Structures are given as C-alpha cells and as structure tokens.
Amino acid sequence: MAFLGIDHPLIAVRDLDKAIETFRSLGFFIAPPGQHPWGTSTALALFNHQILEIVSIGDASLLDRYETGGFRFGRHVEEFLEKSEGVALTALFTEDAEEAEAQLAARGISCTGTIDFGRDIVCGDGKPDRTKTTLKMFRNDAMPRLSVFACQQHRRDLLEFPDRMAHPNGAHGFAAATIVAKGKAPVLDWLTRIHDVSATTDAEGFDSVETINGHWRIVTPQQFRSIYGADLPDGFLAEGPRIAALDVRVRDLAAVSGLPITTEISKIGGITMRFVHSGKQI
Incomplete structure (x- = not known):
C-alpha cells in the first residue's frame, strides 16, 4: 500500500473572494478564509483526510518567511500566479512526516526542507488551543508544477469539524x-x-x-x-x-x-x- 495519499492540491487564484463564490456555487461548504504565516490567504473545503484548498496572496510582506532549503512557499505561489491560475503544488497525506522523508530518501527523492507551523484558535467550547503542522517539501526542479509536500496535521481534530465537512453537493x-x-x-x-x-x-x-x-x-x-x-x-x-x-x-x-x-x-x-x-x- 502506498504510504502517502493525495491530501490537498493547492488551487492558486488571483481573486480569493471570487473563487470562494464560485466553489460555493458548485455546492461546496467553504470555511471562512484564513492566512498562512508566509503570507498566502487560504480557504478550505474539508473532507475526511482530504481538503480542497484555494490559495491567493494575502500579505505580500510575509512571502519570504519560512524559507527552507531555498524554497519559499509564498514566493512559489506568487511566481505561479504571475503566469497562470491553477494547482501550484500538492500536499500528500501522512501521519508521520519524518518517516515519509526517510522513505522518499530511500527512493532517491530528497527533502528540500521542513516547515513547522501552527496557529492559535478558539474551540467551539470557548477554550483556546493551537494547531500544529509539519510540512516536508519535495521540489521537482524539472517539473515544478508537480512539486509536492508531505503534510502531517498533528491536530487533525482541530481541522476536521463535522459541521464543516457536510457539503450541499454531497x-x-x-x-x-x-x-x-x-x-x-x-x-x-x-x-x-x-x-x-x-x-x-x-x-x-x-x-x-x-x-x-x-x-x-x-x-x-x-x-x-x-x-x-x-x-x-x-x-x-x-x-x-x-x-x-x-x-x-x-x-x-x-x-x-x-x-x-x-x-x-x-x-x-x-x-x-x-x-x-x-x-x-x-
């Protein structure tokens, strides 16, 4: 069985509000937008262990943050959007990012770098909590649009809320x-x-x-x-x-x-x- 699965292709768009409206018209429940710490804005349609994620440029002053191995997530999205909209890169589901890195290294695919980040949230019961996510980047220089990253959501319980996973289109x-x-x-x-x-x-x-x-x-x-x-x-x-x-x-x-x-x-x-x-x- 494959170790990694398709988690969320990042659909890069120039107008996030318009894209949210479009995907809602197709019957997706899109959660209120947020922002990555490297400056890209993001809106999600959540599934079980998969996500439809729409990204755009939210705060250009942050695009150089979280550099790893010469890769800047925000700049990658920005450079993609300078040419076209579409899937800029894809997240792969894993429950163990370190093991994913080791397995891919054994198959001749080197990790570009690691990004650890989180954000403070307030749960439905009013209690504060914090998400934790680890990304292992695997850039493909020959086919940059097929670059991927292994994504481990350490607190998936803070992401996959049942009421946000019920889509009108089923x-x-x-x-x-x-x-x-x-x-x-x-x-x-x-x-x-x-x-x-x-x-x-x-x-x-x-x-x-x-x-x-x-x-x-x-x-x-x-x-x-x-x-x-x-x-x-x-x-x-x-x-x-x-x-x-x-x-x-x-x-x-x-x-x-x-x-x-x-x-x-x-x-x-x-x-x-x-x-x-x-x-x-x-």
Whole structure:
C-alpha cells in the first residue's frame, strides 16, 4: 500500500473572494478564509483526510518567511500566479512526516526542507488551543508544477469539524487528480517513486498511479480533451506537466446534475472538474 495519499492540491487564484463564490456555487461548504504565516490567504473545503484548498496572496510582506532549503512557499505561489491560475503544488497525506522523508530518501527523492507551523484558535467550547503542522517539501526542479509536500496535521481534530465537512453537493473527497503531460514517462517515474507502487491503468483505461487517497491520472492533451471536453489554454504546459482537473466523489450524482460545472478552465481557478460516483461521472 502506498504510504502517502493525495491530501490537498493547492488551487492558486488571483481573486480569493471570487473563487470562494464560485466553489460555493458548485455546492461546496467553504470555511471562512484564513492566512498562512508566509503570507498566502487560504480557504478550505474539508473532507475526511482530504481538503480542497484555494490559495491567493494575502500579505505580500510575509512571502519570504519560512524559507527552507531555498524554497519559499509564498514566493512559489506568487511566481505561479504571475503566469497562470491553477494547482501550484500538492500536499500528500501522512501521519508521520519524518518517516515519509526517510522513505522518499530511500527512493532517491530528497527533502528540500521542513516547515513547522501552527496557529492559535478558539474551540467551539470557548477554550483556546493551537494547531500544529509539519510540512516536508519535495521540489521537482524539472517539473515544478508537480512539486509536492508531505503534510502531517498533528491536530487533525482541530481541522476536521463535522459541521464543516457536510457539503450541499454531497462531496466527500477526491477520486483522482488528472495531470496533463506531453511526455508521460518522467511523470510516471516521479509519482511511482513517491508512492512506491507500479503504474497501472484506471477504470477508464488511462495511465494511473494509485495512492491511499485517490489516484493520479496521467494523460496527453488529446486524452484530456476526450475525458473532460475541455481545451487547454494557450501556454498551459509551458512549464511542463501539471494538474488540469480534479474528480470529486459525491454520494448522489442526481444531486449535482444541475450545478454550473464548466469546461472552461479559466472559470474554476485554472482547473476543470467533474463529479464521480460508482464509476459514473458528470
């Protein structure tokens, strides 16, 4: 079984308020926005051990904070947004960040650096508490849009509140994240080494890498168009392979049949999306 799973792709957008409105119109419960200590603003749709996270630039004066191994999280998002919206990098679920680093090192993937952070909160009963999160960054210089980080939420109980995980559209996580690449081999090598599995094909016959939380689907631009009916914007792959779509699991496809899903990538934060359940999609 793969040690790491898809936790939360970070969808970088230029206008956070507009993006929140868009995702709420698609039936997601989006919690009130907050801010990372490195200056990016953030809004979340929470699932069990997965998150749909939207990020933007909140306080540009903080973007150089929390530098690790030459990597600055805030600057990475800023540089991505200078070119386009979309998934800037992806968090991978782990319950042991140190073990994740050790396992990836054994497979020839070096940790760029570590970020530890937390924030003070007030719980529903009025008592103060503090979150604690450890990030292990794994930058891919050849394919920067596929950089990842292992994310250990030490206090997941302070994140996954049941009332914030009940979405009007019935969403309960990601079935797949679809990567578009002109050449699949480097992507498959990167992902199979991260997850310590062999590549396979998914139920629709496309190249796939399974994780404990959904799977990566790797497709060509032509295959992407056949799946989603969407055209990639000009220059979409200028900096190499990247995530272009998310498949979101829902409990009842009938409940989402009238939602305003669009095939225009520019309309949903630089990605497209479909709802899936029991091998069906919409």
